[in-house]
Amino acid sequence: MDVLAERFEENRGHLRAVAYRMLGSVSEAEDAVQESWIRLSRSDVSGVENLGGWLTTVVGRVCLDMLRSRKSRREDALEVYVPDPVVDRDDSVDPEHAAMLTDSVGLALMVVLEALPPVERVAFVLHDMFQVPFEEIAPIVDRTPASARQLASRARRKVQGRTPREEVDRGRQREVVGAFLKAARAGDFEALLAVLDPDVVLRADTGAAAVGGVSRLVSGARAVAQQALTFTQFAPYSRLALVNGAYGLVTAPEGTAFSVMSFEVADGRVVEINLLADPDRLAELAIPALPEA
Incomplete structure (x- = not known):
């Protein structure tokens, strides 16, 4: 178990980054990562060659369940919602925050992701942000690889159409x-x-x-x-x-x-x-x- 826990910790930062993009909530992302650890500890992964990939798909399933549950709770809520921001001093960035925001995920993008249907958000985040193949995304969203590709494509068009241009300087x-x-x-x-x-x-x-x-x-x-x-x-x-x-x-x-x-x-x-x-x-x-x- 100690070896398994060590291997999990090696992937924790990546899993937190995936979950944050999926959920837009720091606390919920941590909950999803912890749930992935529970599922790992109860599974036989002796034959798994790519544990990081296996964990990514697990956290993807956990996040999809959480998004679906959240959607049903928010149907009657007000439309104005801002995801959790990740805040740092400009002279001292928290290493965990840096890992979570690899490739820079602005809050404006997170707002757009909030508007996507759960399956589109999962497909888009996993493929476009973390390069997970559609063959691995398909069973997570209960679709064929071709359908998973279509989900990500629809999400991509929405993101590109609504994300403001950004100053990089x-x-x-x-x-x-x-x-x-x-x-x-x-x-x-x-x-x-x-x-x-x-x-x-x-x-x-x-x-x-x-x-x-x-x-x-x-x-x-x-x-x-x-x-x-x-x-x-x-x-x-x-x-x-x-x-x-x-x-x-x-x-x-x-x-x-x-x-x-x-x-x-x-x-x-x-x-x-x-x-x-x-x-x-x-x-x-x-x-x-x-x-x-």
Whole structure:
């Protein structure tokens, strides 16, 4: 068992990365990884040549079950949902987070993945992000390899059609997010407009508070800038951070996380903002202490 546990630990980072992309939840991803360990410990894998591949398919099945269960629970829920962000200081990235975000998985992409049907999400994540052959994906989604290929293809078209173009220069990202924060702190409406793309989208998820109508989807620079002005009172408590590998903001009055904002930047302007302000979910995330912005 000790040897088996050691081999599992060698694959844990990869499995966590797979599960996070599948589920968009850090805690659920860890649950899925633990379930894969339970299934491994109860299985005879003496004839398995590629244990990593075997574990990947197991965690894929576990995640598919969790996605299906979640879908049935969320059918009557509000549409505005922001997946769990992965937050780091820009000068000190958690090694586990780095492994989870290999190839950079921005929060905007995670939002798009949330909208996919479970089988499409599993097929797309396994094939396009982790190069799992369709022959191995097929039994997970209970399809033929050809059908599994079609599932991934449909998901790919949806992802390509809805994922915003992204600025890859981290220094430029920092500059734009810093300008947004400066404008928000000053309550400067015109400065906010200058940093926002005309078609910018703001997605705000406040969790349980959404019952009161707080969670919302806001579109257009003027509407988003107006919404940002309501953030001015909290802006002094905001700090720059890496959110899923790109620059974002963490607001933490008295050291307790109040919100996490991710920004998608293109051509020097903000094209999408995803804000998580669900206190219950934020309390479960590992958010580091951040230096002054």
